Structures are given as C-alpha cells and as structure tokens.
Amino acid sequence: MSDLTNLLSGKTSGNTESIGILSARNPDVQEKINLFSSICSSVDSKIVAIAASIVTLQTEIVSLSTNAFNVGCGTTVGATTIFPDSVKTQSYNLCTAGYDGESPYTVTTSTLSSGNIGVGTFLVYTQNDNSITGIGTLFESTSTCFRPAQGCTSGVCASFASSITTKQSEVIALRSQLSDLVSSSNQIKRERVDFEIERFGNNYTIRILNEENTRISSAITKIQSLS
Numbered sequence: 001m002s003d004l005t006n007l008l009s010g011k012t013s014g015n016t017e018s019i020g021i022l023s024a025r026n027p028d029v030q031e032k033i034n035l036f037s038s039i040c041s042s043v044d045s046k047i048v049a050i051a052a053s054i055v056t057l058q059t060e061i062v063s064l065s066t067n068a069f070n071v072g073c074g075t076t077v078g079a080t081t082i083f084p085d086s087v088k089t090q091s092y093n094l095c096t097a098g099y100d101g102e103s104p105y106t107v108t109t110s111t112l113s114s115g116n117i118g119v120g121t122f123l124v125y126t127q128n129d130n131s132i133t134g135i136g137t138l139f140e141s142t143s144t145c146f147r148p149a150q151g152c153t154s155g156v157c158a159s160f161a162s163s164i165t166t167k168q169s170e171v172i173a174l175r176s177q178l179s180d181l182v183s184s185s186n187q188i189k190r191e192r193v194d195f196e197i198e199r200f201g202n203n204y205t206i207r208i209l210n211e212e213n214t215r216i217s218s219a220i221t222k223i224q225s226l227s
Contacts, residue, residue: 005223008216015209015216022202029199030097036192041118043185047087048114050178055084057171061164068160072147083128085175087112087182089120095196100203121196122189125182127175 059082068074089112094104110116112123145152 005220008220008223012213012216015213019206019209022206026199026202029195029202033192033195033199036188037118039188040185040192043181043188044089044112044117044123045114047123047178047181047185048112048117050174050181051085051087051112054171054174054178055082057167057174058082058084061167061171064160064164064167068157068164071150071156072145072152073157073160085128085178086126087178088124088126089116090122090124091120092193092196094200095119095121095193097199098203099200100207104197104200104204120189121193122186123182125178 062082065074088109090107090109092104093099093101093106093108107121109124112120145154145157
C-alpha cells in the first residue's frame with residue numbers, strides 16, 4: 001500500500017504548492033482592483049448628488065402644482081406624492097474580496113447612497129415621472145380660473161406654469177447628466193470585474209484544493225488502517 005499512499009501524498013504536496021502560488025498572486029490582484037476605487041467613488045458621488053437634486057426639484061414641482069390648484073389654477077388637485085428617480089447598485093457575489101463560494105454571479109441590490117459609493121458591480125438607473133401625474137393643466141387666462149375669488153388670475157396661473165416648466169426642464173437636464181455618469185460608472189466597473197473574477201478564481205481554486213487535501217488525508221488514514 002505504500003505506493004498508493006505515496007501517490008496520494010504526492011498529490012497533496014502538489015496541491016499545497018499550487019495553493020501557495022495562488023495565495024501569492026492575490027495581493028497583486030487586489031492591488032489592481034484597488035486602483036479603481038478612487039475613480040469609482042468619485043463618479044458615484046456625483047451620481048448621488050445629482051439624484052438628490054432631481055428629488056428636490058420633483059418635490060418643488062409637486063408643491064407648485066398643489067399651490068396652483070389651491071388658488072384656482074388647473075384642472076386637478078395636484079400631485080401630492082413624490083416618486084423619486086432611483087439609482088440601484090447591484091453586486092455580484094464575486095466582488096467580495098474573500099468570496100470563494102458557488103454562484104459567483106448571484107446579484108444583491110441596494111440603493112446607491114453616500115454609504116456605498118464606489119462599490120458594487122454595476123448601476124441601474126430608473127426614471128420615475130409619477131410625481132407629476134396629478135399636476136394637470138395650469139391655464140393662463142382668467143376665464144379658466146375656477147376659483148377667481150381666491151386670487152386666481154391669468155398672471156398667477158402663468159407664473160405657476162412657467163415655474164413648473166422651468167423645473168421640469170432642469171430635471172430633464174439633470175437626468176441626461178445622470179444617465180451619462182451611470183454609463184461611465186458601469187463602463188469602469190466592467191473593467192474592474194475582470195480582476196475580481198481573477199481573484200475569485202484564485203480563492204475558489206484554493207478552497208477546492210484545501211478540501212481535496214482534507215479528503216486525501218482522510219483516505220490515506222483509511223488505507224493505512226486497512227493495510
């Protein structure tokens with residue numbers, strides 16, 4: 001049985017050597033991954049700031065539409081709920097430094113915020129215009145005011161309409177910037193993924209080889225007890 005145990009012991013030695021080689025590679029791979037941190041954090045910070053500005057504008061539009069209705073402008077009660085645009089960050093399992101498990105491409109999702117900028121695998125931006133669903137038409141002539149006794153005039157309605165239109169234009173401009181930045185963030189993070197895949201491959205292989213060594217050691221013990 002010595003030839004067999006020697007064969008298995010040699011395999012264990014080879015595995016141990018491979019584990020050492022892979023372990024030595026990981027610091028260099030991690031250093032490459034870390035090079036992406038600054039630019040990813042910078043871009044994501046801009047995204048968080050712009051998304052917050054869009055929410056502010058949406059809030060102001062809802063307030064203007066409600067105030068316009070209150071003095072008799074428009075045909076609806078005005079929007080009362082804010083439905084902000086959203087930017088979600090999605091992360092593959094393998095983006096975690098020590099991950100060595102199954103399903104490396106399983107995704108977890110969270111809202112991008114100042115607390116998780118620069119991390120994750122890619123961003124998903126979703127526009128939401130539900131906030132302006134109830135605004136209706138802000139008429140610009142006295143004859144269309146349904147509450148003239150409460151201060152509704154063509155000038156008042158025109159002012160509300162102009163303010164809302166201006167803010168809507170600002171939202172459109174910010175959305176364009178946001179889309180561009182999300183695209184840029186995803187493009188950069190896509191390049192980082194290749195290094196994260198390399199790190200995961202090293203971690204996964206190390207785990208498998210360690211498990212194999214444990215199994216072989218048990219088999220050797222069994223062989224020796226039977227010989």
